[in-house]
Structures are given as C-alpha cells and as structure tokens.
Amino acid sequence: MESRKLLPFTPHPVIFNLCLLLPCTYFTLSHSAKLGNDTDKLALLAFKDQITHDPFATLSNWNNSVHFCRWNGVICGGRHERVVVLDLQSRNLTGTISPHIGNLTFVRNVNLRNNYFHGKIPKEMGCLYWLQVIGLTLNLLQGEIPINLTQCSEVRILNLVANSLEGRIPLELGKLEKLMGLGLAINKLTGPIPKSLANLTFLRDFSLSENRLRGDIPKELGQMRQLHMFQISSNGLLTGLIPAQIFNLSLVEYSLVSENQLVGEIPPDIGFTLPNVRMLLLGKNQFYGSIPSSISNASKLERLSIPFGQLTDSIPQDLGKLKNLVELNLRRNKLGFGEGNDLGFLSPLVNCTKLEVLAFFNNILSGVLPNHITDFSSNLIYLLMEANRISGSIPNDIQKLENLISIGM
Numbered sequence: 001m002e003s004r005k006l007l008p009f010t011p012h013p014v015i016f017n018l019c020l021l022l023p024c025t026y027f028t029l030s031h032s033a034k035l036g037n038d039t040d041k042l043a044l045l046a047f048k049d050q051i052t053h054d055p056f057a058t059l060s061n062w063n064n065s066v067h068f069c070r071w072n073g074v075i076c077g078g079r080h081e082r083v084v085v086l087d088l089q090s091r092n093l094t095g096t097i098s099p100h101i102g103n104l105t106f107v108r109n110v111n112l113r114n115n116y117f118h119g120k121i122p123k124e125m126g127c128l129y130w131l132q133v134i135g136l137t138l139n140l141l142q143g144e145i146p147i148n149l150t151q152c153s154e155v156r157i158l159n160l161v162a163n164s165l166e167g168r169i170p171l172e173l174g175k176l177e178k179l180m181g182l183g184l185a186i187n188k189l190t191g192p193i194p195k196s197l198a199n200l201t202f203l204r205d206f207s208l209s210e211n212r213l214r215g216d217i218p219k220e221l222g223q224m225r226q227l228h229m230f231q232i233s234s235n236g237l238l239t240g241l242i243p244a245q246i247f248n249l250s251l252v253e254y255s256l257v258s259e260n261q262l263v264g265e266i267p268p269d270i271g272f273t274l275p276n277v278r279m280l281l282l283g284k285n286q287f288y289g290s291i292p293s294s295i296s297n298a299s300k301l302e303r304l305s306i307p308f309g310q311l312t313d314s315i316p317q318d319l320g321k322l323k324n325l326v327e328l329n330l331r332r333n334k335l336g337f338g339e340g341n342d343l344g345f346l347s348p349l350v351n352c353t354k355l356e357v358l359a360f361f362n363n364i365l366s367g368v369l370p371n372h373i374t375d376f377s378s379n380l381i382y383l384l385m386e387a388n389r390i391s392g393s394i395p396n397d398i399q400k401l402e403n404l405i406s407i408g409m
C-alpha cells in the first residue's frame with residue numbers, strides 16, 4: 001500500500017520557468033545608453049575565464065576577431081552597443097559566475113538557466129541597476145542569497161529554483177517592489193517566510209516549495225492581490241493555519257501547500273473565494289473537517305488532492321460539475337460515516353470526462369458500489385477504493401474503462 005505513495009498521481013508541480021506565465025520577451029527592450037567602451041567586452045571575457053567546461057563550444061566565438069555584440073548568447077541594445085541580454089541557457093556550461101558580470105552596467109536579462117554553475121551568486125550583480133530578469137534556475141549554486149541583489153530595484157523575475165542555496169530568505173527581498181516572479185523552490189533555505197514579502201504587491205508567481213522553511217505563514221501575504229501561483233509544499237516544518245487572507249486571493253490558479261504541518265478546516269466558501277483555482281494540493285498536512293461543497297463552484301479545478309489528512313463527513317455530491325477535473329485524490333482520511341450510503345458522490349463523476357485519477361482508498365466510506373462506475377471517463381487510469389466499507393459486485397462491463405492500469409478494491 002505504501003508504495004502507492006510513489007504513484008505519479010500529480011506530475012511534479014514545481015514550475016521551473018516562471019516565465020511560462022510571464023511575457024519574458026517584454027523585458028528585452030533596448031534603451032539608449034551612454035557611450036560604450038571596452039567595459040562590456042572585458043567583463044564578458046572575464047566571465048568566460050571562469051568557465052571550465054563548454055561542451056557545445058558556445059563561447060568559441062567569444063574572441064577578438066568577432067565583435068562582442070555578435071558573440072553567442074549576447075544581445076546588445078541601444079545606440080551605443082552595450083550588452084542588454086546575456087542568454088546562455090541550457091549550454092551545459094560548468095564554472096563559477098564571475099563577479100565581473102557586475103560590470104555589464106546596462107544588462108537587463110541574465111539567463112544562465114540549466115547549466116552547471118557552482119559557487120556563490122556574485123554580490124556584484126547587485127550593482128546592475130537595469131536588471132529585470134535574473135534566471136539562474138537549475139544550477140549548482142551554493143551559499144546564501146546575496147542581500148546585494150535586493151539593490152536591483154528594477155527586477156521583475158528572480159528565479160533561483162533548483163540550486164543548493166542556504167540560509168534565510170533575506171527580509172530585504174520585500175524591497176523589490178516590481179517583482180512579478182519569485183522562484184526559490186528546491187533549495188536548502190531555512191528560517192521563516194518573511195512578512196516583508198507582503199510588500200511585493202505585483203507578485204504573480206511565488207514558489208518556495210522543497211526547502212526547509214519553518215514557522216507560520218504570515219497573514220500579510222494576503223496583500224499580494226495579483227498572485228496566481230502560491231507554492232510552499234514540501235517544507236515539512238511550516239505550521240499553523242493557512243491565513244484566511246490567502247484563501248481570499250481571487251486570481252490564484254495554483255495553491256500547492258502539501259507536505260507541511262498545516263492545520264485547520266478548509267474554508268467553507270473556498271469555491272467562491274478561489275474561482276480561478278486549477279490545482280489545489282493540500283495533502284500530507286493535518287486539515288480536518290469536511291470538504292466544502294462550494295468546491296464544485298470552482299469550475300476550473302483540474303486537480304483536487306488532499307491525501308493523508310484528517311478529513312471527515314461525506315464527500316460533496318456535485319463534484320460532477322467540475323468538467324475539467326483530472327484528479328480527485330482523497331486517500332487516507334476519515335471520510336464517510338461507516339454505515340448507510342456514503343457513495344452518492346460517485347455517480348455524478350461520470351460527467352467529469354477528463355478524469356484520470358480517482359483515489360479514495362483508506363477511508364470509512366460505506367455503501368453499495370454503483371454500476372455507473374463503468375460510465376466513468378475512458379481516460380481513467382487509476383480507480384482506487386480499497387480499505388473502505390464498500391459492498392456489491394464488480395460490474396461485468398468494467399473493461400469499458402480501457403485505459404485503467406490500476407484498480408484497487
């Protein structure tokens with residue numbers, strides 16, 4: 001049974017490239033700059049010096065016979081030929097990030113995503129006044145997030161997802177008031193979520209999953225009215241209630257808080273306060289009480305996953321209204337009354353034609369299995385209902401569910 005924990009119910013929910021939700025190209029406009037000299041060229045050569053392995057020979061044309069504005073990964077802008085974009089993503093580069101990057105005075109977009117950069121993020125990047133996008137996702141960077149980065153007051157996207165960064169989240173990040181995407185997931189960050197982040201009122205994507213953060217979720221974060229993605233899952237040590245203000249951010253599409261020590265009831269009006277929600281992943285916490293019936297009003301919902309909780313009472317009977325539902329995962333709770341018919345929620349699910357995962361094993365649901373289950377979506381892959389108090393017989397035409405790879409009775 002425990003091996004089921006590993007089933008790929010929900011795809012890895014961390015969205016690495018925060019730009020998926022943002023028009024990144026917008027950030028590469030050119031601008032007029034003061035007269036250029038060799039500063040940028042020398043800075044780029046110093047950057048190249050710290051690269052120890054370049055298997056695609058990306059930097060092979062970074063030499064004196066080619067103008068630096070035509071070097072691979074470099075874009076110049078303005079009338080005076082200054083570097084505005086350094087884009088070396090996915091080039092398998094190994095090395096450290098040279099502090100001389102701080103001399104690219106007019107750079108707006110630094111994208112070193114998906115390489116093997118190690119060592120620290122240079123403090124000198126904090127001198128880059130025009131910097132709008134810092135993309136360092138998927139590298140091997142260590143050390144703390146330099147506080148100097150918070151001097152880059154034009155930054156819209158700071159994406160440090162999937163590195164090995166340590167230490168606390170700097171309070172000063174709250175000063176980056178133009179920030180729209182903050183990606184710190186999959187690192188080794190410790191300490192609390194700073195209240196000061198509430199000042200990031202333009203933030204759309206907020207991703208702190210898979211760190212070692214602890215403590216309560218500040219209610220002040222409810223000021224981030226533009227939030228579309230709230231991701232704090234798999235920290236393990238986040239405690240307390242999810243503040244009502246956060247369940248009240250009406251633009252939220254992804255609310256991913258699983259694998260922490262959060263408690264409380266799911267707000268009864270959640271289906272109204274989060275009308276745009278597409279993924280609601282609350283599992284492996286200590287949520288109790290019933291599943292609010294308002295959830296069926298959240299018509300964009302694709303994944304409702306609340307396994308390993310303390311939920312009780314009946315499962316709402318109108319989830320069939322959720323036409324986009326792909327996953328309903330309520331395993332290992334205390335749902336049902338153990339007698340009478342708790343299975344009224346099942347038949348309406350025939351209307352969820354995209355349903356792939358239906359898992360409610362390990363509860364105390366009782367009743368007679370309805371024949372309707374053979375009318376479930378032909379997309380159904382998992383139908384797991386064992387360890388309940390269900391009786392009746394398996395319908396003869398169960399093979400209509402032709403894509404089923406696992407059935408648990």
Ligand SMILES: *[C@@H]1O[C@H](CO)[C@@H](O)[C@H](O)[C@H]1NC(C)=O
Nearest residue numbers: 039042043044046100102103
């Ligand atoms: C970068 O600027 C600093 C300070 O102006 C200077 O000392 C350093 O030599 C510059 N680096 C390069 C590679 O030109």
Ligand SMILES: *[C@@H]1O[C@H](CO)[C@@H](O)[C@H](O)[C@H]1NC(C)=O
Nearest residue numbers: 059060061062063064065066
């Ligand atoms: C500089 O780069 C160009 C383009 O890759 C190459 O043809 C040329 O041989 C290089 N020059 C030197 C001196 O390495």
Ligand SMILES: *[C@@H]1O[C@H](CO)[C@@H](O)[C@H](O)[C@H]1NC(C)=O
Nearest residue numbers: 054055056057090091092093
């Ligand atoms: C680049 O890295 C990827 C991922 O580690 C690897 O599969 C690929 O073989 C590497 N390519 C080269 C040319 O080193």
Ligand SMILES: *[C@@H]1O[C@H](CO)[C@@H](O)[C@H](O)[C@H]1NC(C)=O
Nearest residue numbers: 123124125126127147148151
């Ligand atoms: C980092 O910021 C501090 C405080 O503003 C400043 O004194 C220092 O020079 C900065 N360091 C670099 C390398 O930019």
Ligand SMILES: *[C@@H]1O[C@H](CO)[C@@H](O)[C@H](O)[C@H]1NC(C)=O
Nearest residue numbers: 174194195196197198199220
């Ligand atoms: C937000 O910024 C203001 C002004 O800089 C500051 O006074 C306030 O304490 C900040 N809010 C939080 C929650 O840190």
Ligand SMILES: *[C@@H]1O[C@H](CO)[C@@H](O)[C@H](O)[C@H]1NC(C)=O
Nearest residue numbers: 222243244245246248249273
């Ligand atoms: C939720 O938002 C509504 C309208 O935006 C507001 O009236 C209400 O007070 C908010 N509730 C909480 C708990 O923040």
Ligand SMILES: *[C@@H]1O[C@H](CO)[C@@H](O)[C@H](O)[C@H]1NC(C)=O
Nearest residue numbers: 271272293294296297318321
């Ligand atoms: C919510 O769903 C209920 C039950 O289907 C329906 O009667 C009600 O009109 C819906 N409310 C809103 C605000 O959509």
Ligand SMILES: *[C@@H]1O[C@H](CO)[C@@H](O)[C@H](O)[C@H]1NC(C)=O
Nearest residue numbers: 320321346347348349350351
């Ligand atoms: C499925 O949807 C149709 C049309 O909206 C409705 O008439 C029917 O009652 C629903 N079926 C179930 C089992 O809820």
